[in-house]
Amino acid sequence: MDPEPDLVIDRSPLPDGLDERLRRQLTFVAEADRLKTVLRASPLAAADRRENDAEHSWHLALMVLLLAEHADEPIDVGHAMSLVVVHDLVEIYAGDSPVFDAAAVADQAEREEAAADRLFTLLPDDQATQVRGLWDEFEAGESPEARFCKAMDRLEPMLLNWLDHGGTWQMPGATETTVRAREAGVVSGSTTLGDAVGRLVDEGLARGWIRPDAATPDAP
Amino acid sequence: MDPEPDLVIDRSPLPDGLDERLRRQLTFVAEADRLKTVLRASPLAAADRRENDAEHSWHLALMVLLLAEHADEPIDVGHAMSLVVVHDLVEIYAGDSPVFDAAAVADQAEREEAAADRLFTLLPDDQATQVRGLWDEFEAGESPEARFCKAMDRLEPMLLNWLDHGGTWQMPGATETTVRAREAGVVSGSTTLGDAVGRLVDEGLARGWIRPDAATPDAP
Numbered sequence: 001m002d003p004e005p006d007l008v009i010d011r012s013p014l015p016d017g018l019d020e021r022l023r024r025q026l027t028f029v030a031e032a033d034r035l036k037t038v039l040r041a042s043p044l045a046a047a048d049r050r051e052n053d054a055e056h057s058w059h060l061a062l063m064v065l066l067l068a069e070h071a072d073e074p075i076d077v078g079h080a081m082s083l084v085v086v087h088d089l090v091e092i093y094a095g096d097s098p099v100f101d102a103a104a105v106a107d108q109a110e111r112e113e114a115a116a117d118r119l120f121t122l123l124p125d126d127q128a129t130q131v132r133g134l135w136d137e138f139e140a141g142e143s144p145e146a147r148f149c150k151a152m153d154r155l156e157p158m159l160l161n162w163l164d165h166g167g168t169w170q171m172p173g174a175t176e177t178t179v180r181a182r183e184a185g186v187v188s189g190s191t192t193l194g195d196a197v198g199r200l201v202d203e204g205l206a207r208g209w210i211r212p213d214a215a216t217p218d219a220p
Numbered sequence: 221m222d223p224e225p226d227l228v229i230d231r232s233p234l235p236d237g238l239d240e241r242l243r244r245q246l247t248f249v250a251e252a253d254r255l256k257t258v259l260r261a262s263p264l265a266a267a268d269r270r271e272n273d274a275e276h277s278w279h280l281a282l283m284v285l286l287l288a289e290h291a292d293e294p295i296d297v298g299h300a301m302s303l304v305v306v307h308d309l310v311e312i313y314a315g316d317s318p319v320f321d322a323a324a325v326a327d328q329a330e331r332e333e334a335a336a337d338r339l340f341t342l343l344p345d346d347q348a349t350q351v352r353g354l355w356d357e358f359e360a361g362e363s364p365e366a367r368f369c370k371a372m373d374r375l376e377p378m379l380l381n382w383l384d385h386g387g388t389w390q391m392p393g394a395t396e397t398t399v400r401a402r403e404a405g406v407v408s409g410s411t412t413l414g415d416a417v418g419r420l421v422d423e424g425l426a427r428g429w430i431r432p433d434a435a436t437p438d439a440p
């Protein structure tokens with residue numbers, strides 16, 4: 001990681017005379033544009049390309065709004081939307097760590113911690129603390145909202161995999177056991193949605209879109 | 221507009237046995253993937269391509285979260301995030317209508333109305349009404365949240381134009397008057413942010429990134 005990278009705003013510094021607090025906020029908003037360039041492993045259903053983190057985060061916010069009734073505990077929809085809107089921001093510097101890629105996952109926590117320190121401190125101090133708190137809450141997955149948001153973060157790529165007839169289920173590290181572990185993340189936030197995903201996985205196994213554990217990945 | 225297009229879900233129908241309400245919700249969530257393919261005129265700051273509606277909607281949600289303190293009236297941040305998350309959904313069928321493109325804007329309302337009828341009715345009836353209500357509220361721009369969200373919808377592309385040293389300010393229909401009209405949309409929701417955008421426009425004019433009214437666009 002480059003210790004002192006250029007910021008997006010450096011290409012066109014804001015005019016003089018702006019209030020310092022607003023300058024920091026707009027600097028962060030400009031830097032956040034980078035999330036649109038962080039590619040995930042998931043294939044879009046509606047186009048032949050991979051999904052980026054910004055559009056993924058939007059999709060989760062829409063799902064929170066429409067599927068909140070299926071949360072096992074009552075949730076504050078607005079608060080949950082805040083969690084998903086910020087949940088992947090650290091990937092601007094840390095990159096995406098595909099869940100079926102063990103090497104990427106190995107040092108993920110460390111890379112994301114460093115990224116959070118660098119990114120969130122662009123904001124005014126109180127908002128750096130606020131956004132850091134939202135990210136920590138999502139990561140911990142202990143509040144009802146965080147549990148449900150993590151379920152959405154598992155459900156969305158599984159729906160994309162279903163629509164793709166495989167998607168990341170076809171990655172070398174993915175077999176029934178690892179896919180079932182993702183399913184469990186949905187169940188943790190919503191029994192109803194976990195049950196629906198279980199049907200997708202059962203059917204995905206039956207159709208050969210998910211490998212059974214016994215099988216080894218095709219040689220490259 | 222094709223009267224009976226395929227749905228995204230048709231490529232991989234959901235398994236039997238799902239509850240009908242959930243089936244409709246997931247059908248809508250799958251169809252919403254298309255928003256990631258609707259391109260806007262705005263250039264990203266962080267990559268050499270145009271922005272799509274899904275990542276734009278995410279950016280607005282982040283801005284609502286971080287800039288709400290600048291709203292002229294107190295706003296409910298969660299409600300405002302709901303508005304921006306759904307505000308562009310009808311463009312899945314109606315397409316984007318760039319503000320500086322008079323031909324696209326001419327029949328925009330009619331195209332979007334037809335798109336709303338088609339898209340939102342994929343949802344269970346109560347949620348179709350809910351999402352339609354959010355979209356209508358945003359479009360009307362009369363609630364404090366809608367006014368602020370519309371200000372974000374104006375501010376974000378102006379910031380991208382600033383970072384691009386021109387962006388859509390260079391489109392044939394854009395001159396100081398039309399750009400100032402967009403600035404007014406920011407002022408309507410936030411005096412503070414409207415003032416900041418005014419500085420970007422003043423400076424953009426001074427640097428030649430925005431054409432004065434007297435100038436005619438370059439011949440094609």
Ligand SMILES: [Ca+2]
Nearest residue numbers: 087088096097
């Ligand atoms: Ca992630």
